[in-house]
Amino acid sequence: MPQSNHHLSILIPTYNDICVHLVASLVEQASQIDGLTYEILVADDGSTSKETIVANQDINTYPHCQYLLREQNVGRSAIRNFLARQAQYDLLLFIDSHMSIVNDDYLSHYLTYHDRQLTYGGYTIKKDPNHQGNLRYAYELSCIAAQDAEHRGRSPYSNFHTSNFMIQREVMLAFPLDERFKHYGYEDVLFGKRLQAAGVTITHIDNPVGFARFESNRRFVEKTEEGLRTLSEFQDELKGYSRLLAISERLKRYHLTRLLQIIHSCLGRPIRKNLAGNHPSLFLFKVYKLIYFASLKE
Numbered sequence: 001m002p003q004s005n006h007h008l009s010i011l012i013p014t015y016n017d018i019c020v021h022l023v024a025s026l027v028e029q030a031s032q033i034d035g036l037t038y039e040i041l042v043a044d045d046g047s048t049s050k051e052t053i054v055a056n057q058d059i060n061t062y063p064h065c066q067y068l069l070r071e072q073n074v075g076r077s078a079i080r081n082f083l084a085r086q087a088q089y090d091l092l093l094f095i096d097s098h099m100s101i102v103n104d105d106y107l108s109h110y111l112t113y114h115d116r117q118l119t120y121g122g123y124t125i126k127k128d129p130n131h132q133g134n135l136r137y138a139y140e141l142s143c144i145a146a147q148d149a150e151h152r153g154r155s156p157y158s159n160f161h162t163s164n165f166m167i168q169r170e171v172m173l174a175f176p177l178d179e180r181f182k183h184y185g186y187e188d189v190l191f192g193k194r195l196q197a198a199g200v201t202i203t204h205i206d207n208p209v210g211f212a213r214f215e216s217n218r219r220f221v222e223k224t225e226e227g228l229r230t231l232s233e234f235q236d237e238l239k240g241y242s243r244l245l246a247i248s249e250r251l252k253r254y255h256l257t258r259l260l261q262i263i264h265s266c267l268g269r270p271i272r273k274n275l276a277g278n279h280p281s282l283f284l285f286k287v288y289k290l291i292y293f294a295s296l297k298e
Helices: 020-031 050-061 076-086 106-111 135-147 149-153 169-174 187-198 217-233 243-253 257-276 282-295
Strands: 007-014 037-045 065-070 091-095 099-101 118-120 164-168 202-204 209-211
Touching: 007 020, 007 076, 020 037, 020 050, 020 099, 020 106, 037 050, 037 076, 050 065, 065 076, 076 091, 076 169, 091 169, 135 149, 135 217, 135 282, 149 202, 164 169, 217 243, 217 257, 217 282, 243 257, 243 282, 257 282
Parallel strands: 007 037, 007 091, 037 065, 118 202
Antiparallel strands: 091 164, 099 209, 118 164
């Protein structure tokens, strides 16, 4: 049985997502680490699904766990900052509610890095034929080769995501996530940029969580569009930290932005229909992101 004298706050932001199984997995691991003092706080960011809220109440029945139901949706950044303020311990572990625990030593592995300012463990996806035809699954699977710690560590700040990271509470409180980011996308990118400017070290390790659920194709397209609108709104601050921005700027220098806008006006709707359908094309998904982003400049 692993030994520990650490104090850990495990923080899970959620919205319309049942995460009782995730909490149960974490409690099982935490309870097997001798000497570990821990808490698990799940903050519900104004869920609209009554079924989800009722199901998540079971979290309160687990030891050292609280389900914090908030009536108003404050956004992806603010809910994480709220959790950091609510935490009572100096070491914070953030996990997104739709993730799953895939390694038996997940918590004990993280605790070996307790003295680091911020540690990011990455994520993984298991090949599953049941997800065939799901755009989010296909997209994430196509990117999984870039998720190992060695690859991420080459650009440690731009390859950071908020889905699975451990951070010193004093660092999180000193450099909170930007609460202007109320909608989907890129709050973690700007967070990484600000940490780099402040000289905060991000340590990349292989300690992944697993993608447990994938939204429908239609919903993923909507979220992608929402993220691109966020990128457009904050593009001046995100320069140098977004590959899509870099490509867009290059095309702009060659005076091709207008052509992309024309392509979007002519082909955007049928491409979107393909992406939201049962046989989405990853190639068209990349094209759609580029032309949709260009259309925001009209």
